[in-house]
Amino acid sequence: MSEKRIWTAGMLVIGDEILSGRTQDKNVATLAKWLNVQGIRLAEVRIVPDILERIVEAVNEVRASVDYLFTTGGIGPTHDDITVDAVSAALGVDVIVHPRARAVLEAYYETRGGLNEARLRMARVPEGGELIENRMSGAPGIRHGNIFIMAGIPHIAAQMLDALTGQLEGGDPVISETIGCWTAESEVADTLGAIEKAHPDCQIGSYPFFREGKVGANFVIRSTERDALDACLAALCEALGTAGFETFAGGI
Amino acid sequence: MSEKRIWTAGMLVIGDEILSGRTQDKNVATLAKWLNVQGIRLAEVRIVPDILERIVEAVNEVRASVDYLFTTGGIGPTHDDITVDAVSAALGVDVIVHPRARAVLEAYYETRGGLNEARLRMARVPEGGELIENRMSGAPGIRHGNIFIMAGIPHIAAQMLDALTGQLEGGDPVISETIGCWTAESEVADTLGAIEKAHPDCQIGSYPFFREGKVGANFVIRSTERDALDACLAALCEALGTAGFETFAGGI
Numbered sequence: 001m002s003e004k005r006i007w008t009a010g011m012l013v014i015g016d017e018i019l020s021g022r023t024q025d026k027n028v029a030t031l032a033k034w035l036n037v038q039g040i041r042l043a044e045v046r047i048v049p050d051i052l053e054r055i056v057e058a059v060n061e062v063r064a065s066v067d068y069l070f071t072t073g074g075i076g077p078t079h080d081d082i083t084v085d086a087v088s089a090a091l092g093v094d095v096i097v098h099p100r101a102r103a104v105l106e107a108y109y110e111t112r113g114g115l116n117e118a119r120l121r122m123a124r125v126p127e128g129g130e131l132i133e134n135r136m137s138g139a140p141g142i143r144h145g146n147i148f149i150m151a152g153i154p155h156i157a158a159q160m161l162d163a164l165t166g167q168l169e170g171g172d173p174v175i176s177e178t179i180g181c182w183t184a185e186s187e188v189a190d191t192l193g194a195i196e197k198a199h200p201d202c203q204i205g206s207y208p209f210f211r212e213g214k215v216g217a218n219f220v221i222r223s224t225e226r227d228a229l230d231a232c233l234a235a236l237c238e239a240l241g242t243a244g245f246e247t248f249a250g251g252i
Numbered sequence: 253m254s255e256k257r258i259w260t261a262g263m264l265v266i267g268d269e270i271l272s273g274r275t276q277d278k279n280v281a282t283l284a285k286w287l288n289v290q291g292i293r294l295a296e297v298r299i300v301p302d303i304l305e306r307i308v309e310a311v312n313e314v315r316a317s318v319d320y321l322f323t324t325g326g327i328g329p330t331h332d333d334i335t336v337d338a339v340s341a342a343l344g345v346d347v348i349v350h351p352r353a354r355a356v357l358e359a360y361y362e363t364r365g366g367l368n369e370a371r372l373r374m375a376r377v378p379e380g381g382e383l384i385e386n387r388m389s390g391a392p393g394i395r396h397g398n399i400f401i402m403a404g405i406p407h408i409a410a411q412m413l414d415a416l417t418g419q420l421e422g423g424d425p426v427i428s429e430t431i432g433c434w435t436a437e438s439e440v441a442d443t444l445g446a447i448e449k450a451h452p453d454c455q456i457g458s459y460p461f462f463r464e465g466k467v468g469a470n471f472v473i474r475s476t477e478r479d480a481l482d483a484c485l486a487a488l489c490e491a492l493g494t495a496g497f498e499t500f501a502g503g504i
Contacts (some may be wrong), residue, residue, distance in 0.1 A: 019294045020426070021284030022472060028299065032273030042271045044306075046281065047297035050457075054296075063264055067263035077438035078458040079445035085475070118441030154462070174272070189370030193331035193435060205269055205302075206330040208405070 004224070007170045008043040009035055011061035014073035014083050017150055018052050024156040027072040030137045039170030039224070040068065050074060055086035063090075063147065068168060073152030075139065077118040083149055084142070088126035091144065098125045108138030110194050133163045177233045178251035181240055184208070185217040191239050192219065199235065201228035209252055218251035238252035256476070260295040261287055262314035266294030266325035267404055268302050273490030278323040278406040283390050286413045291422030291476070292320065302326060306372045307338035315399065320420060322448050327391065329370040335401055336394070340378035343396065350377045353392050385415045392405075404495045424476035429439035433492055436460070437469040444471065451478035451487065461504055469501035 011031055016177030017023040025047070028225045043066055043151035045117040048058045048070040055074075074083030088095045098190045101123035102115075109115045125131075132148065134156060142149040148164065150157045181188070185206045202223040209216050219236060223229040240247050262285055266333055269275040284294045307326075315321040319428045323416030340347045351488070353375035354367075361367045374391035377383075382402065384393030386408060393412040394401040402412045435439070437458045448456045454475040461468050470486060475481040492499050 014296075016455065016474075017458075017459060017472070019284055019295075019297070020457075020472075020474065021281045022287065022428075023459070024281050024459075027275050028270065029273045032271055036273065042273075042303065044298075045265075045271070045299035047299075049295065076458070076460065078441045079448060080457055111437065112436070116438065119438040120305055121441070122438075162438075176272075176274075184268075184364070186368065186371040186374075187365065189330045189373075196331060196496075203268065205267075205272075205274075206328070207269060207275070208328065219270070220272075222268075222272065223316065 004171055007040040007068075008066045009040050009068040009070060010066040011045045012045055012055070012062065012069070012071045013060050014050065014071055014086075015047075015053055019045050019049055019157040020114065022153050027150075027152070027157050030154065030158050031070055031072075031161065034165075035170075036174040037166055038079070038165070039173045040168065041174065050080045050082060052082055052086050055083065056090045059087055059090035063069070068146045068148065070148045071231040072150050072157050074160065075122065075141070075149060075151055077121050077139075081121065084124045084126060087144065087147060087149060087158075091126055092146075093127040095124050095146075096127045097123050098129065098131060100141060100144065101125065101131055103136050104131075104140060132160045133142075134160060160195060169201055174222055174224055175229055176222045177229055178218050178220045178249075179237060179240075180214045180218050180248045180251035181215060182214060182247075183240070183245045184215045188217075188240065188243065188245070191243065192236075195232065195236050195239060199228060202232040203227045204232070204236070212252060216252065220251070259274060259320075260293040260318045261292050261322060262295060262318040263297040264307070264310050264314065264321070264323045265297060265404075266300075266302065266307060266323055266338075268332070270325075271301050275335055279409050282410050283324075283413065284408065285375075286417070288419070288426040290420055291425045292420065293426065295298070295364055299315055300443045302332045304332060304334055304341065307335065308342045309446060311339055311342035311399070313321040314425065314478065320398045320400065322400045322402060323400050324409050327374065327393070327401060327403055329373050329391075337394065338378050339399060339401060343399075344400065345379040345396075347376050349375050350381065350383060350394075353364050353383055355376065356383075358388050367480065384412045386412060388418045405478075407488050426474055426476055427478065427481055428472055428474045429481055430472045430501075431485065431489060431492075432469050432470050432503035433494070433497050434466060434468045434499075434502045435497045436467045440469075440495065441499065442493065444488075447488050447491060449464060451480060451484040454484040456484070456488070463504060472503070475488040 129144040205220040381396040
């Protein structure tokens with residue numbers, strides 16, 4: 001009965017530029033790390049094109065299985081920016097112009113050529129949505145219940161997350177320890193598996209690397225429990241040392 | 253009736269290291285660009301954790317709507333490498349040790365400590381699977397029908413794709429032209445929308461940037477038709493020039 005509630009998030013990365021390979025996504029890693037600190041686990045990401053039906057479908061499928069849904073991309077002023085339309089359709093609510101978003105954009109564009117129709121698109125929200133502040137370029141993000149609509153441009157998305165820090169209910173933050181080891185992971189696979197089994201509150205990931213002509217691996221232990229993490233780390237270090245492998249704290 | 257067949261691919265990125273933010277994925281962009289050249293469109297990507305049921309579900313959902321499915325990650329020797337098990341479960345086939353994969357690994361590890369049980373895991377394939385060559389680290393990728401199971405380490409994944417170049421049936425390659433412009437995209441949103449509408453064989457993407465204290469945007473036109481692409485590019489350049497904006501070929 002003492003099972004802890006695990007809070008989860010899903011993410012939609014929206015945009016042809018990611019699926020065409022033109023742009024390297026950076027928002028997945030940023031959101032993932034931010035969620036770790038909030039005590040929320042990123043459970044699934046989908047990257048979808050700028051096609052309304054595909055976004056609607058993904059919004060509805062992913063939000064059904066997570067506590068929070070984040071989207072990045074598709075909230076600019078051009079014809080391919082259809083995230084607000086898609087989320088509204090998924091929720092079955094109207095698209096409205098948010099009065100405060102309009103006021104924010106009016107102020108922002110006052111010295112930048114004025115608010116035209118395209119710019120006004122960025123004040124549109126699914127009815128019932130609240131704004132997420134964007135200090136950098138005027139156009140706000142949007143929160144609608146457990147859905148968070150954010151910019152695609154990485155530094156703006158990061159700043160919107162910053163505005164949300166501490167606002168979401170979560171569990172214990174996920175903490176991790178990394179140990180590097182000069183060994184092929186295939187030499188120690190059994191050891192890793194056995195130690196993970198003996199420490200059920202921890203997950204161990206194994207990530208090989210090649211450096212200075214030598215094979216090595218980083219072993220990352222993740223947990224929400226400091227004591228469990230420390231015990232697992234100690235057990236792993238001892239096992240690797242006993243087996244004759246050179247280890248180093250922090251990994252590469 | 254002259255509608256061209258569009259070939260599509262889906263991708264599963266498998267691994268807790270991506271969802272935890274520890275590792276920045278690079279395989280999506282690599283696969284996307286490679287697919288463009290093969291005349292195949294990347295239609296959807298899902299990033300899923302190292303949980304068997306979640307991978308099985310994603311394999312079956314995504315492969316139902318695309319011509320080809322690619323996976324990256326989870327084919328190493330450790331306990332968290334379960335991609336082969338998951339794909340086999342999704343397909344309803346047994347996991348078997350592939351004789352040639354075993355021979356390849358035996359040869360590779362002959363001077364590297366020999367083939368132990370963990371390393372032998374990397375010779376496992378869904379029954380009926382063929383090997384995709386891996387010249388770099390012995391452990392092969394796997395092709396099973398229209399499913400391609402690849403390594404998570406980017407340079408190995410790229411090299412497996414290289415081995416597949418020209419092997420897959422596709423349509424006309426997607427080609428693109430980029431034009432940079434010193435304007436806020438919100439100044440020219442209507443122009444972009446109108447030009448895309450007038451050139452139905454082309455898609456135009458708009459990607460803002462900030463450089464040297466100025467706002468600009470790259471407009472990327474994509475098409476499978478050289479003539480349509482050139483006509484659309486000419487129309488866009490003319491419209492932007494007529495409106496008084498400075499443009500430059502290739503973008504930033």
